[in-house]
Amino acid sequence: MALPKQPAATFAIWRFAADTGQLLGEDVAYLDPLAWETDGTTRYIVPPCATTVKPPAAAPAHGKGHCFDAATGKWKTVSDYSTASVWDTTTALPGTPPRFGDALPANLTLFAPPTTAAGQVVQWSGKDWALVADHRGEVWYSQESGLQVAIVAVGDIPAGLTQTARPDVTHAWDSVTGNWVVDDLLREQHQVQYAQEELARRTATASERITTLADAVALEMATDAEAAALTDWKRYRVLLSRVPKQEMYPAAIDWPALPA
Template sequence: MSNYSTDIETAELGENGLSKKAGWITVYHVNQYTGEYQSASMEYLMLGVGLPAHSYPDKPELPPAGQALRRTVDGKSWEFLPDYRGQTVYSTEMRQEQTVTQFGELPDNVTPLKPESEFDTWDGKKWVTDTQAQQAAESHAAQQAAQQALTSRLAVANARILTLSDALDLDMATDEEKAALTKWKTYRVMLNRIDVSTAPDIDWPPVPQK
């Protein structure tokens, strides 16, 4: 029998988790906080020595794409969990977009389904557009735009009427300016009769040419 051996001594663990035979062993390391599998390494165990912290001797089966590999909470086996990390999800309460940073099932208050508008609400399975709120908002926006347009048009009319009135007050107005003043005053009256609540269906009066 030879005095030499080319075999690598393999460690053997006892039921207490300590080495009952010194040697090398492959161990599988996990994240100490999440239990997610990190890496494998060869470790030499002296007699009566245990594995490094957060390491296990049983080789895990690799998970399919879209799954994360984790040690179970009790530390007795490996398990697969959904892995949505890097994907975009949306809050079912505020519609806010966010990126998933942790593996595991998605929280109940997020969904990978994207809302179509700011008026969408989550019904538990899908986004539903609140058409009444949407119409109210659109109507409000249209009224605001109409009010701004009305204010702008009145400013133009007031400025033109003021200039023409000065000429009339000073008895300097031409017949053409007198006719223009009447048109601009008529235009201003018509503007003041505009009801912006009917926006966007507003029939704006034509602007006088002079």
């Protein structure tokens, strides 16, 4: 009687990751010699995390991978970006790829950001990278008020700003020449304001001295010099009151001399 033919010593199997089911590659299972020798049973020793079910022959598409579903005993196709180069769309820096089986998060992209030049940053538009002007940290000036404006956001410079500082408050922005020019009305307003503030300051000084000296005279405590000074300061305050009547006021003022 002829003995049965011994089966092949090995049988093809495919290994998969224990945690994700990811296909790791083809391997072989070896024939169980004891089972064969005992009762002629053909049995192969299949290690854990391996299957004799052959995965699909076609290679998975980009971003996909073969995964063994132990519950169904079948292979399925899942997302696979675990070895891909990815970039964070919020920082434009290399990111950490997702685990096998996980979809690509919204904050990651497979597209590498472009190289930036000085004064540029990259921003994610939702579909691709865009080069955006970056003027953060620069100092500009309002063409309307002349006040300093700090740029704190990326993007083009807002309208109505210039990098040229306003020379002084008598200048206004001329959109025709693109520069600051002397404005007659502003100059007059500034002259009036300065004259009024300076007159108020000098008058207050005079009034303070007059009050003290007048008290000394009223209390018969004043020296001859203090009595004379009281008259000088009163005269000085009267002369100040007549400053607005000067012919060149407020453009040119002839201020009375302070009392000695």
